[in-house]
Amino acid sequence: MTTIKDVAREAGVSVATVSRFLNGSGPVGADTASKIEAVILRLNYTPNLLARNFRRNESHVILILCPNVTNPYYAHILSGIVETFYEHGYSALIYTTADNPKRESEALDMLTKRRADGAILMAGTTDESVLLSFASRFPVVQCSEYEPSSDFPRVSIDNYQAGLDVMRFLIGLGHRRIATISSENHYISTKLRLQAYQDALRENSIMLDERYIALASKDYSFHSGKAKATELLGLAQPPTAIFCISDTLALGAVSAADEMGLQVPRDISITGFDDVEHTTMFHPFITTIAQPCYELGKRSALLLMEKLNQTTSNHHQIFLAHQLIVRETTAGLGHLDQTASTI
Amino acid sequence: MTTIKDVAREAGVSVATVSRFLNGSGPVGADTASKIEAVILRLNYTPNLLARNFRRNESHVILILCPNVTNPYYAHILSGIVETFYEHGYSALIYTTADNPKRESEALDMLTKRRADGAILMAGTTDESVLLSFASRFPVVQCSEYEPSSDFPRVSIDNYQAGLDVMRFLIGLGHRRIATISSENHYISTKLRLQAYQDALRENSIMLDERYIALASKDYSFHSGKAKATELLGLAQPPTAIFCISDTLALGAVSAADEMGLQVPRDISITGFDDVEHTTMFHPFITTIAQPCYELGKRSALLLMEKLNQTTSNHHQIFLAHQLIVRETTAGLGHLDQTASTI
DNA sequence: CTGTTAGCGCGTTCAA
DNA sequence: TTGAACGCGCTAACAG
Numbered sequence: 001m002t003t004i005k006d007v008a009r010e011a012g013v014s015v016a017t018v019s020r021f022l023n024g025s026g027p028v029g030a031d032t033a034s035k036i037e038a039v040i041l042r043l044n045y046t047p048n049l050l051a052r053n054f055r056r057n058e059s060h061v062i063l064i065l066c067p068n069v070t071n072p073y074y075a076h077i078l079s080g081i082v083e084t085f086y087e088h089g090y091s092a093l094i095y096t097t098a099d100n101p102k103r104e105s106e107a108l109d110m111l112t113k114r115r116a117d118g119a120i121l122m123a124g125t126t127d128e129s130v131l132l133s134f135a136s137r138f139p140v141v142q143c144s145e146y147e148p149s150s151d152f153p154r155v156s157i158d159n160y161q162a163g164l165d166v167m168r169f170l171i172g173l174g175h176r177r178i179a180t181i182s183s184e185n186h187y188i189s190t191k192l193r194l195q196a197y198q199d200a201l202r203e204n205s206i207m208l209d210e211r212y213i214a215l216a217s218k219d220y221s222f223h224s225g226k227a228k229a230t231e232l233l234g235l236a237q238p239p240t241a242i243f244c245i246s247d248t249l250a251l252g253a254v255s256a257a258d259e260m261g262l263q264v265p266r267d268i269s270i271t272g273f274d275d276v277e278h279t280t281m282f283h284p285f286i287t288t289i290a291q292p293c294y295e296l297g298k299r300s301a302l303l304l305m306e307k308l309n310q311t312t313s314n315h316h317q318i319f320l321a322h323q324l325i326v327r328e329t330t331a332g333l334g335h336l337d338q339t340a341s342t343i
Numbered sequence: 344m345t346t347i348k349d350v351a352r353e354a355g356v357s358v359a360t361v362s363r364f365l366n367g368s369g370p371v372g373a374d375t376a377s378k379i380e381a382v383i384l385r386l387n388y389t390p391n392l393l394a395r396n397f398r399r400n401e402s403h404v405i406l407i408l409c410p411n412v413t414n415p416y417y418a419h420i421l422s423g424i425v426e427t428f429y430e431h432g433y434s435a436l437i438y439t440t441a442d443n444p445k446r447e448s449e450a451l452d453m454l455t456k457r458r459a460d461g462a463i464l465m466a467g468t469t470d471e472s473v474l475l476s477f478a479s480r481f482p483v484v485q486c487s488e489y490e491p492s493s494d495f496p497r498v499s500i501d502n503y504q505a506g507l508d509v510m511r512f513l514i515g516l517g518h519r520r521i522a523t524i525s526s527e528n529h530y531i532s533t534k535l536r537l538q539a540y541q542d543a544l545r546e547n548s549i550m551l552d553e554r555y556i557a558l559a560s561k562d563y564s565f566h567s568g569k570a571k572a573t574e575l576l577g578l579a580q581p582p583t584a585i586f587c588i589s590d591t592l593a594l595g596a597v598s599a600a601d602e603m604g605l606q607v608p609r610d611i612s613i614t615g616f617d618d619v620e621h622t623t624m625f626h627p628f629i630t631t632i633a634q635p636c637y638e639l640g641k642r643s644a645l646l647l648m649e650k651l652n653q654t655t656s657n658h659h660q661i662f663l664a665h666q667l668i669v670r671e672t673t674a675g676l677g678h679l680d681q682t683a684s685t686i
Numbered sequence: 687c688t689g690t691t692a693g694c695g696c697g698t699t700c701a702a
Numbered sequence: 703t704t705g706a707a708c709g710c711g712c713t714a715a716c717a718g
Binding site: 049053075093255 | 393394404411412415418429434435436438452453455457458594595601625
Binding site: 356357358359360363369370371372375397398399400 | 703705706707709711712
């Protein structure tokens with residue numbers, strides 16, 4: 001391996017001068033510079049990052065904690081994070097945690113061990129205290145999900161408002177018997193969307209029916225969505241609309257309706273969330289809330305680098321805009337009746 | 344930051360002893376050991392990996408090059424890689440290359456710079472010479488795609504055989520006018536599947552019709568699959584079966600058939616590839632080749648670690664088993680005619 | 687503008 | 703079984 005010492009010797013200068021040349025950290029004479037440059041090219045020298053990082057006590061690596069890479073929602077965020085870091089010369093170390101607190105803290109230990117300079121958390125550490133212990137010592141930003149009681153930097157959409165948007169849209173369509181397929185997980189997004197569901201009902205004086213609240217699996221699986229929708233639709237007084245908190249769940253619900261001989265949206269309106277799943281591959285296209293996933297990742301990365309470079313402790317909490325996209329799985333009750341009567 | 348020196352001082356021993364204790368690299372007295380252990384716990388000491396890696400000239404980090412994290416096929420492989428490395432104490436550095444040679448070599452430079460000890464390549468570096476230059480100096484394994492002219496370690500399925508399996512199945516069903524939706528990319532998997540398509544035709548004395556070979560976008564997009572299928576199905580003499588080299592493409596083809604008023608599989612048989620996309624969400628469920636994605640990633644990681652630990656240069660080339668899964672998008676020609684006549 | 691010197695935290699001689 | 707001393711490759715003081 002060629003080292004800075006080899007370069008210095010060959011160029012007839014000191015290692016300090018080569019170092020200055022490499023980093024632009026001090027003045028270097030024009031001809032000295034070109035001499036060094038020539039030697040570097042000839043020797044094909046590359047600085048040893050292991051040594052440099054050690055010396056500078058920084059790794060230029062950031063940690064990404066993600067429950068699950070195969071979930072397209074996370075994959076898209078991840079994409080935004082990774083690309084942004086790449087553009088800025090950072091490397092991304094990825095850990096999949098499967099929502100396992102032990103794995104989460106083991107991954108976060110990479111901060112303590114100095115293998116990474118900062119971290120982006122893409123889902124909730126169940127234990128708030130461990131988050132706190134790391135976030136107080138290292139730059140950490142929470143992406144998409146976050147610990148509501150903390151005021152650490154975070155980037156997400158306004159899940160409560162998005163939930164309200166969906167519900168008000170459904171109610172505006174004339175629906176009164178509205179169910180929701182939420183999830184067993186304890187993510188803040190899940191809580192806020194459920195809260196919005198309840199509040200929207202209340203603000204419209206619609207009585208909350210506990211049987212209309214179904215909890216699908218933690219990872220929003222298609223099959224659990226389908227199963228829950230089947231239950232909901234089998235109720236003595238079934239809902240006329242179902243607010244699903246993910247697209248996969250909505251896809252499952254559409255499938256359930258289909259198998260029960262129900263037509264969407266004529267017999268049942270269904271909404272999704274995220275708009276990263278295959279919402280527009282087959283009819284009926286899913287009405288959903290679009291999240292700016294790539295941007296969510298990008299902004300998180302940008303925010304983290306900001307924290308990395310300046311030690312100001314102004315804690316940003318960024319909300320990115322979501323958008324209700326009305327497609328083919330929702331219809332007004334009035335219109336529905338009309339449609340039904342024409343058959 | 345507490346260092347090994349602090350621990351040594353507090354425990355009243357030398358740093359060498361602490362180091363030996365930490366690494367089990369030499370004898371340490373029983374009571375000395377317990378004394379050190381106590382201090383480590385009390386001081387909450389963690390070895391600085393920056394220093395350790397520098398000293399050992401290894402990073403315990405491996406590089407993963409992936410064209411695109413949002414493609415579920417890659418995401419599943421990635422999952423297998425990351426989890427396996429995690430279990431073995433390695434960290435995974437991820438680079439998305441977007442099939443851009445410049446980005447690929449920039450990522451691979453992390454090897455030269457010593458930020459990573461080895462690499463897993465998940466898609467083809469267009470330039471073979473750069474692959475060669477890295478693979479000859481560092482442990483590198485190719486996963487899923489590979490450079491056929493090289494004999495470096497790699498893990499994949501037997502794409503040629505898989506293609507043959509699909510084609511023989513289709514031909515066995517009575518199909519003669521079989522089209523393929525391949526891709527514009529230059530991946531080895533694409534080449535081999537196309538080769539299998541042609542060879543299967545030849546071995547059954549079916550004339551190859553160039554108009555039956557369609558090239559979809561590099562990334563197997565749903566829309567390009569749909570567009571190509573629309574063209575194919577609009578031919579004067581349309582195919583009775585379409586062999587798509589990815590599930591997304593097959594989904595697109597099904598959608599195209601649907602919009603043209605054709606019924607799958609009554610009017611047209613369609614096959615996919617990979618079985619990671621949404622092949623079983625909506626009817627008709629896709630007949631496809633299942634790839635063991637997670638296992639592909641896992642085996643690649645295992646193989647790489649093997650190279651990392653022993654410097655034997657036996658180059659493994661591993662083929663993992665694939666499986667033809669017959670579902671609802673394929674039917675025999677005879678059966679089809681029968682079905683058709685009953686309408 | 688340039689060189690000398692010191693040291694980051696750790697692992698590894700080698701001598702005791 | 704233990705400790706003193708050295709150095710990995712690089713950067714940052716400081717002196718010239």
